[in-house]
Amino acid sequence: MITTADTTTARPKISFEGIVKDYRGFRAVDRVSVAVQAGELVALLGPSGCGKTTTLRMAAGFIEPTEGKIMIDGRDVTRLPPYKRDTGMVFQSYALFPHLTVGGNMLFGLKRRGVAREEAERRVRELAAMLKLDHLLDRLPKQLSGGQQQRVAVGRALVINPAVLLLDEPFSNLDAQLRESTRVELRRIQQELGITALFVTHDQSEAMAIADRVAVMDAGRLAQIDTPERLYARPATRFVANFIGRANLIDAKAAGATGRDGLTVMRGPGELKFALASDTPAEGAVVLRPEAIRIDREPTGAEFNTAEATVKSVSFLGSAAHLALEFAGDVTITAEIRGSEAASYPQGAKVWASWDASALSCVIN
């Protein structure tokens, strides 16, 4: 795991420096800068059309950026064709060569690199064993299951020992169960081999589950890049707050300090008064995660971070239940409580909601 402090000073394995891609008056990627450290797995996350795949394809060399620089291992590769770059790519469709066996697919890159036959076959066998493909080396891709094909695609990209592994939605063609076990497996191999990887997905839970850091992209721009934990706790924009997990966003204005704790007060609509850490803008939206809300029958007596509400509706989800809480000033906030407690708060009940200052963050509108 790469969590040591020196990663910020070390030379990144791959970096994008102010990358722009224009298509006939449409800007697909807008001044994106991302640096991935050696051994790190970074996910490019965003809805379709946000520019994440374009960014990945620029790293591979299939698309040339309009502006900016791409560096791999300290070398400027911006204008290099794909076959002169040291990347291994796993395609969404896997793109296995249908006329070659599993072994032939994995040997392909080594042959192009002029690796001696014996050495190449040894490396293929080693990696195949690691990916549990060793018994399938003589099969053709069409004789394999989807999960096996996916592992061959990963193996083919890894066996050339690339500087960077690029993955384009590698799990999207697998069924839900297989997807989860496959991504755990991929993460294990990536860490075991210390591979640097850049990984494109539109699935936030997938990105959060395996990435060291997640780069959230929105309309061609990099909205935020950070660890999954910090992205969730301190989203930088309204878009990130909404895209990563569920969030209540309440418009609020700064209204002085609490006088103690060094917290800033922000007034929302109605009686809502938030107290949160001081680095807050004058005006913005307070981010309140549903599971951070506590529900009580009695008032807590505090001045901030609590308010009275009416339960407007209850959706029972099994382990959890979502309450839609209506506050004065026509504000509706979703709260998540344990499923077993759902019965205590029927529709129409008067309740007191409260939350901790540390659970709050604020984004600029």
Next chain:
Amino acid sequence: MSLVSWRSPFGFALSLVAVLVIAYIIGPLIVIVGSSVGGAGYLSFPPEGFSLQWYSKLIREPLYLNGFLTSLRIASTVTLLSLLIGIPAAYALAYRGFRGASTLVSIFLSPLMLPSLVLAVALTIFFSHWPLTTGNNRLVLAHLIICIPCVLRVTIPAFQRLDPALEEAALNLGATPLKAFLLVTLPVVKSGFAAAGALAFIMSFDEFDMALFLSDPAQMPLTVVLYTKAQLAFDPTLAAAASSLILMMLVLMILVQIVRMLRG
């Protein structure tokens, strides 16, 4: 598994139509092959007796043999050239894709819509002003006009079905664009080439209108030889020649099918 049982009234009607259509197509062929093995000295069906004398006469007749060899030479040249021109064209039009590619495809396929007689007349006029191409080379050029579209029509869908990521994967693994094409794209679509080649070959070999107008009178292709012979006298040697052609095409089609099945 069939959707409709042939025992149901609708299924029975369908089967009947199918049988009638097949009979309509195969019938004339049976008559020709049948009359080519007849024992009588004239064309008759059903054949009177059985004899291969017309086939032995066919082999001994130099006009037929020369015609056959001429047609073979022309068709082979045309097939080779059509594939050499058609395959890269199909690759560029269907796999790489660019603005206006589909318009170009329509233009390139348009010679298939023209009656070959129209082409034949037009080309006769053209070649009378074009002294550089002589003899049966004129016919080769003429056949290319219809055989290249034929190759395009068969290979374009094969390239379209190909995953665009395949070539990218090859490039990503370190293959140059040429190597990627030769080592990945070409082998994957290869099975479509056999069909395209066979089709171009048959089209050229069987072609009559342009051959009649443009071929070298000293080196007549088989179709023109048959035509000339039929005008003189309709003896069973003609039927034997036609039957040999049918047999040849049959073998060719079976070979193509076998190649396809082996490739899966």
